[in-house]
Amino acid sequence: MSIHLSDYRRQSFEELVTQAYDDGFDNAGQFTPAELIFEMVCARANEKANSGKRVEITADGLLEILSDGFGFLRSPVSHFAAGADDIYVSPAQIRRFNLRTGDWVQGTIRAPRDNERYFALLRIEEVNGRSPEVEKKRLSFLSQSLELKPKECVDVPEVLTDVRLGQRILVQLQPKQHPAPALFSLLKSCGSVVMALLNYATEDAAVLQRAWPEGVTQGRMLFSAKGSTSEDHLQRLELAIARSQRLAEQCQDVHLVIVNANITATATRFVTEQQGKHGGQSLGVEKVLSVLSKARNLKTTGSLTVWMCAHQQRTDYEQSVLQQVQFEVEHRVQVTDDGSFKTVD
DSSP: OEEEHHHHHTSOHHHHHHHHHHTTOSSGGGSOHHHHHHHHHHHHHHHHHHTTOOOEEEEEEEEEEOTTSOEEEEOGGGTTSSOTTOEEEOHHHHHHTTOOTTOEEEEEEEOOOTTOOSEEEEEEEEETTBOHHHHTTOOOGGGSOBOOSOEEOTTOOGGGTTOEETOEEEEEEOTTOOSHHHHHHHHTTOSEEEEEEEEEOHHHHHHHHHHSOTTOOSOEEEEEETTOOHHHHHHHHHHHHHHHHHHHHTTOEEEEEEEOHHHHHHHHHHHHHHTTOSOHHHHHHHHHHHHHTTOEEBSSSOEEEEEEEEESSSOHHHHHHHHHHTTSOSEEEEEOTTSOEEEOO
């Protein structure tokens, strides 16, 4: 008997609730989607185990390694934030297979024991769609040699024909302008796209997910909702960067889209001030510049192109961030009212 966690994650919450009531859950509507998936899978696994049948649960997720050395496979159901259906990955497995934050890991898991809260990874079957024995020998993104000759960025909108792979592009938005139309135009013309959608309404994320181009299969959208903590925004940002680097290590030309620079700087500033440290304003600027610095063209594998979206004419601090960032990019483009791009001199 095999249970696939992805089968549950693909269903809508309404479908999950209906199935849960059929399975005997009296309060299914009170759970979050991640909690309901966790309870349903555990109940199904225990039912089969009690009847003497061998149960195998398979699952996948985006690996985030914590400072203590262990990690979790984050779920798209929770937009890759910490959730009830996360899967624990031991430090021994991370060391054995040279796993890194941003790896997409698939394997066999087990239900938690009496004193445990999470699923646990038993056996790794694939890492980024390949054999774990193959992936453990890959070169790190940061250690690879750089290709100094720029590579052409194909199939971009006509106004962006000067853009090359591995470059940094600043996308300027009006104070209240929604980036969706411009992002749709960009995503349809790029291959591997990873997007960090920070501090946006849940309906904005739903619209983008439904409009995500069918051909863009390698990328992911990592989303943090309005009202989330600054730590949540930065966690999603770091995961997006790491995922982009892992794809570039696989010889892919990756486009990392950060929406937006404003919240990247302000969230860093708030976290710094909450920790009682000084220099939060300058560290916010440094964080944005650090993200831009990830762009590069690797000599033997792929490339990472960074698109940084930023709203203009907001607070004085956000405007100062934008003014400093514009000198650190190769290209500046503005999004017009009709959602098209226009270059800025």
